[in-house]
Structure formats: C-alpha cells, structure tokens
Amino acid sequence: MLRGPSGSGKSTLLSAISGVVDVPAGAVTVVGTDVSTLPASNRDRFRADHMGLVFQVFNLIPWLSALDNIQLPCRFSKRRRLRVQGPVEGEAHRLMRALGLDPDTLGTAKASDLSVGQQQRVAAARALIGKPEIILADEPTSALDPEARNTFMHLLCQQTQDSGAALLLVSHDSGLDHHFDRVINLADLASTGAT
C-alpha cells in the first residue's frame, strides 16, 4: 500500500506505472518490462494484458450490465481472455459470487442501477478477470462507508491473493494499513528520491 495525503502525487505515480504519462526510460519497470520505453500503443496493450485498475468512483460503463462490465478487459486483451479457464461469462459469474454479489439478480442489472458499494465490487471483479499480474487501485474505498470499506478490502485482498496478483493500492486512509504486507508513505519515498 502506498499512503500519502491528497495532492502528494499518488495518482500520478499510478499513471506512470500504468503507462499513461510519459516517464524517463528505466524509471518504471512492471513485471520485467520497462514500461517507459514502450511506444504508446504497446503501453495500452501492456496495460490491458497485465494490469487491472480500480478507481475511486465511476469505474463502470453505466449503460452496460454488471456482467458485461466485468468482461470488458477480455474484449481488449487476448491474453487475459486466454487466461480465463472456461467461458468468460462463467468466470464473471464466479468473480461476482466470490465478491459477494449475486450474479443472477445483479448480473444483468445496468451498472448505473447498482449502489456505490456494489459498483466498486464489480470494478474489482473486472480488475481481477483474466488474472493480471498487478492490480492498481486508486482510493477505491473513499466513496464507501467504513463497514462497506472493510468488507470490500477484505474481499479484494482475498481475491487478489487467490489469483496470485500483486495489489498496489494508494490511499490517504491509514485505516487500511492492516490489510497489507507493506505500507509505504509517499513522503518517505519522496525524501529518499531527493537525497
């Protein structure tokens, strides 16, 4: 977990890791690939293949159903589609169930009809599908109440572990510390970089 107050550059760091912003060569290496040296289109491909992303809010395409939202990465990444064993839709069902959502009642609901808590879980399922190596989460819990936050974090960590992915979460919320193996304060990182 990466912690720091808002405005300290957490989101920018995530952008750098996911290859959206240009960074100097050699600055960012993800699963053995130097993201910064990839051309823009390959970075998109690389992100689609190896990363799952969860944001603070507005993660889902409002006019698609929850199940369709979860399956989106498999549309764009052949690698993640191949890493799903069996039909993609079945995997989406499994992930929903694993994250405490009933795919039969909520699966076909439009994303905009779900509660914020449910939306975040769908977003988590989408990040997890196809077993990407790394899950990047940018303040995924800040829109949730404490109860929902803990349930969400618990489920997210468990599923990340199950799929063998690394979870990198940025937040200003020190209440999440106990879910993580490592907690890094961005301020410490920055001072390290400065010296």
Next chain:
Amino acid sequence: MGLVLHSLWNRRFVATLTVVAIALSVALILSVERLRDSARSSFANSASGIDLIIAPRGNDVQILLATVFGVGSTGTGMSGEVLDVIEDMPGVAWAVPLMQGDNHKGFPVSGTSEDYFTHFKHSRGESLLFASGSTFSDPHSAVIGAEVAERLGYRVGSEIVNAHGAGTVALEIHDEAPFEVSGILAPTNTAVDRMVWVSLEGFDGLHAGDEAPSADPFAAVTDLDAHEHEHDEAHDAHAFVPDQLNAIYIGLSNRTAVLGVQRAIATYSAEPLAAVMPNVALLQLWSITGTAENALRLMSVAVVVSSMIGMVVMLSAALEARRREFAILRSVGAAPRDVVLMIVTEALLVTAAGIALGLALFWAANLVAAPLLTARFGVTLSGQLLNLREAALLFTVLCFGGLASVLPAWRVYRMTLADGLTTRL
C-alpha cells in the same frame, strides 16, 4: 461492435432521429434520380419506333410533345397530299397520318390509319398488340390504350363520345357522333396507353356537322381556332378523305436516309414543313428541363449533406458526456485507436441504418407513387429495386458518413489522450 450497439442503444432517441433524417434524405435523393430516369426512359420509349415526324413547321419539341404524347397541339395543319409525296420518297418504308385536337375525358384522341397499329413500335422495337378486339372495323370504330380502358372501365363494344380540345375541359362535345370501341391495346408503359385512336374518316366525320367557328363562344380565347378552320376546310372538300393532317409518322427502310428525307421535307416547296427526329427533339427537351432537374438534384444533395451534418452534431454533442465512458474503456485496455474506431463504426452504423430505412421508404413511396404517376403523367417508374447507379449513390453516402465521422473521431482521439485514465468531471 457489440459495445457500439450498446452505446447507441443508450442514446437511442437521438440516434433514431439521426437515422430517420438520413433515411428521409436518402429516400429523397433516390426518388429524384428514379423519377428523372423513369421520365426520360418513358419518353424515349414512347418515341423510339418513329424515325421522323413530319408536321407543319414549328418548334421541334412542341411537335414531338403534341404528336407522340398528346400534350399541346401542333397548331396549323398541312394538306393531305403531303402524305402521298412522302410515301413516294426514297428510303421511306411507311408513313402513318395523324389528325389531332380532340380528347376523350382528358385522353388525347387521334385520327389515324390502320397502318399505325402495324408500323408503330415502342420501347426499342416492340409492336403494338391488341389485348382484346382488333383494329378499326368501320369509320366509327375506336381503339383505346390500356390505361384508358382500365381507368374508364371500357370494353370492346363500349360507346365513347369525344370532345373538342386538348384538355379535360370539354369545349364542345361531339355527342352526335359516338364511337364504338373495336380494340384495346395491351399495356406498353408508354404514352400509347393513354391515347384513343379513331379512323381518319371517323375523326374527320366528327366535325362534319360543326357550326362555323364563330358559333363557338370559346373559340376566340383558345388556341384551337386553327383547328376549327382546318376541320371546316376539310369537310368542305371530301367527307371521308383527310384533306388536312396534323402530322405524319415516318419509318425509314434505311436509317441512313434520315438526313436526305429531312432535307427533302425542309425544302418542300408547296408548304412549310418540318421533319423532326424524335431523339433529337427529346435531347432538346432534356436540355430545357435539365436546369430544373439539376436544381432538384442539388437540393436533394443538400438535404443529404445536412443530414450528415446532423449526424456529426449528434456524435460531437455526445462526446463531452461520454468522456467518462472513454476513460473507463481506456482503463480496461482500449487504445485511443479503439475508441476512434468506435466512433467511426458508430457513424457507419447510423449511416447504414439510415440508408436501409431510406431504401425501405423509397420502395414504399415507389409502390404508392407508381400508379399515380402512370395515371397522371404517363410516366412509368421502373420496377427495379435498385439499379447500379443508385447503388453507387448509396455507397457514396455511406463513404461520406464514414468521412463525416472523422471530425468527432479526431476530437475523441485528442480527448482520450489528454484525459488518460482519470476522469475529471
């Protein structure tokens, strides 16, 4: 593709309006083209079997319209002796005399000889066929076109009464001299369907009992004055031999003789005559109507363009609202290229749907309009679903639709690059 459909469905109201706008414009441009082509081929088919039309000197187009299509009149007449002179000309295979100026309930009535039915060809060489009955059996026989029979419910044996004049207004009804239908022609889809023929004797005889023109209170205000005189002169001489003709159709045994015959007639010393080549006169007619046609075409192109602009407006207006959607798509792995492709696909889909609906509208309009056009103007819409030119036109519209989406697509490209994965709302 599925995503695009979903996304469009999400905006189905605006998308439907856009599709309808494109559909209307497509139907309009197709109809204009089809109407123009049909009118031209219909006219050309009507006149295709005649090599030359001999008439008193006048405007070529006017002569053609008056004789072949029964629209307007040729004005003065020419003496019946011309027929003999022409028949003796070298290269002339047949000559059919024509007398005009009457109508039956708005359908033009011509006096002609039986030769008309054997020699007249339409639609590139097809002969006239009788659907029932046969040619004139006595001076009071009449042969009617297929449409006349259908519209007025006539059969062989029906009695018809003609009126003087060329329009639907019956200036003088020849009810003292009724005709009996002796034959009905098979449909030809040309002007022939709307015509009534009587024998020269019968036509001439119609006016045998006429009063002097001065007794006709309308004569002075119509251009039929000439006709009155001409008919009066006609029955001063012989009762049943046409002394005055309005026109003569000529078929040549050798088409290369056309210029020679034309020159001979133009220099005919006894009276001023003109020999009109129907195809040349038609070209003249098209050059007159061409301006109006082009204006109409330009209008329909403008309507298509404006419907395309409508689509660009729809796509562009939605972009701002869809920023979030695009950012999310990028976060799950869509490259800016994919997003651009989505917009272009969307535009092509909308255009294609518009074209499909437009075609349906066009066909429906054709079904409704075809009988009306045939009845009112004698123009037969071709039954073809879509000809090559029209298909090319539709393809152009589709390409244009794709092209029109480049602008919003470019904006999306810039937007997705600038926004990255985070949505600033």
